[in-house]
Amino acid sequence: MAILYLGNQRIAPMSVETKEASKYGATIDNILGNVDANGVLQQPTEKFDLNFAGVEDLAENALCYKFNYNAQIKSVKFPDLKQISGLSALNSTFKQSSIESIEFPLLETVSSTNGMVEVCSYNNVLTKVNLSKLKTVSGSNGCSSAFTGRIGLINTVDLSSLETVSGSYGCYRMFQYQISLPATFNSLPKLKTISGSNAMSSFLEIGSGKSNNITSFSFPMLDTITGGAAMAYFFRNRTSLQHVYFNAIKTTSFGGTYKTQFNTLVSGITGCTIHFPSNMEETISDLNGYPNFGGTSTVLAYDLPATE
Amino acid sequence: MYIEKAYKYKINNTTYVAASLPDGAEVLEEMNILYAKEGYTLIKKSDNEDISTSIWLKEGDSQDNYEEKEIIDDE
Numbered sequence: 001m002a003i004l005y006l007g008n009q010r011i012a013p014m015s016v017e018t019k020e021a022s023k024y025g026a027t028i029d030n031i032l033g034n035v036d037a038n039g040v041l042q043q044p045t046e047k048f049d050l051n052f053a054g055v056e057d058l059a060e061n062a063l064c065y066k067f068n069y070n071a072q073i074k075s076v077k078f079p080d081l082k083q084i085s086g087l088s089a090l091n092s093t094f095k096q097s098s099i100e101s102i103e104f105p106l107l108e109t110v111s112s113t114n115g116m117v118e119v120c121s122y123n124n125v126l127t128k129v130n131l132s133k134l135k136t137v138s139g140s141n142g143c144s145s146a147f148t149g150r151i152g153l154i155n156t157v158d159l160s161s162l163e164t165v166s167g168s169y170g171c172y173r174m175f176q177y178q179i180s181l182p183a184t185f186n187s188l189p190k191l192k193t194i195s196g197s198n199a200m201s202s203f204l205e206i207g208s209g210k211s212n213n214i215t216s217f218s219f220p221m222l223d224t225i226t227g228g229a230a231m232a233y234f235f236r237n238r239t240s241l242q243h244v245y246f247n248a249i250k251t252t253s254f255g256g257t258y259k260t261q262f263n264t265l266v267s268g269i270t271g272c273t274i275h276f277p278s279n280m281e282e283t284i285s286d287l288n289g290y291p292n293f294g295g296t297s298t299v300l301a302y303d304l305p306a307t308e
Numbered sequence: 309m310y311i312e313k314a315y316k317y318k319i320n321n322t323t324y325v326a327a328s329l330p331d332g333a334e335v336l337e338e339m340n341i342l343y344a345k346e347g348y349t350l351i352k353k354s355d356n357e358d359i360s361t362s363i364w365l366k367e368g369d370s371q372d373n374y375e376e377k378e379i380i381d382d383e
Binding site for chain 1: 322323324325327
């Protein structure tokens with residue numbers, strides 16, 4: 001390779017900006033930095049937004065670990081993505097990166113193993129997550145630890161279409177440590193089935209002693225919880241939580257195999273009232289962890305309309 | 309292993325279960341709830357109530373390590 005000199009001054013071969021066309025909003029200069037006058041490759045500094053327009057599905061490892069630790073990407077959009085079927089397609093893609101928002105406005109299904117596992121984990125500036133059409137997480141570890149993070153600044157989440165989590169560890173620790181989730185994030189309104197083992201365990205768990213905002217949470221449609229640890233530690237340490245509502249739960253909701261689904265549901269929380277339909281007394285009293293379900297001075301109230 | 313008291317009671321025709329009784333509650337049942345000893349979690353009580361065969365999580369362990377095993381029968 002030729003090394004250019006201007007007089008006695010060495011000119012780095014990459015120091016002139018490339019004029020490459022962008023792909024998904026990124027140019028080669030966004031991804032690879034320039035070499036300075038001393039021959040030292042620098043990190044690119046310009047912030048940019050990624051937009052994967054036209055992408056409807058992702059193949060195996062399509063973006064696996066692709067932007068780990070990236071400090072230049074500001075926001076990410078997948079405006080046309082409908083499903084993630086490729087193994088590890090978004091595995092840790094933006095882990096520990098500096099993205100501030102990520103949007104999947106049309107994504108309906110995460111069916112692959114590790115499809116979105118840790119996609120934005122341990123990100124310290126992420127505030128917005130849009131998964132407004134996500135209906136089904138059937139892949140093992142599909143969304144596991146997707147947005148877990150030590151600082152937890154996410155304050156806008158849309159998961160209003162989620163219906164089924166059937167993959168083992170499907171949504172395990174999905175929003176763990178997210179202490180900034182607002183009080184308005186108080187329901188999974190369409191969630192009907194949690195059937196994978198550990199499917200939603202530690203979903204909203206936070207660290208002991210951390211401040212938090214959610215005071216109530218409802219599951220108006222949830223009627224199937226069959227994974228052995230499906231909701232273990234779901235709300236752990238969310239000390240602000242005062243009420244949990246299971247409006248649709250039935251005597252057959254827990255299946256016949258396990259009684260451990262609620263065992264540690266409200267661990268670390270004092271005085272939380274869990275509301276059940278009035279016909280559920282006998283079924284609930286047969287579950288492991290009854291009547292505190294991991295909490296202290298838990299109150300069980302059979303004050304919702306009967307479901308059978 | 310230890311026993312903790314809980315109460316099943318009624319107020320305004322709604323049934324509650326809690327560790328303490330609020331004023332005006334009509335007590336339906338006093339319950340002795342069995343718990344694992346401090347530092348342990350009872351995750352499964354044997355069907356025959358024989359406590360010695362119950363499954364306990366070990367100290368320092370967590371339920372994260374408890375999971376179903378998928379058994380796939382090819383036949």
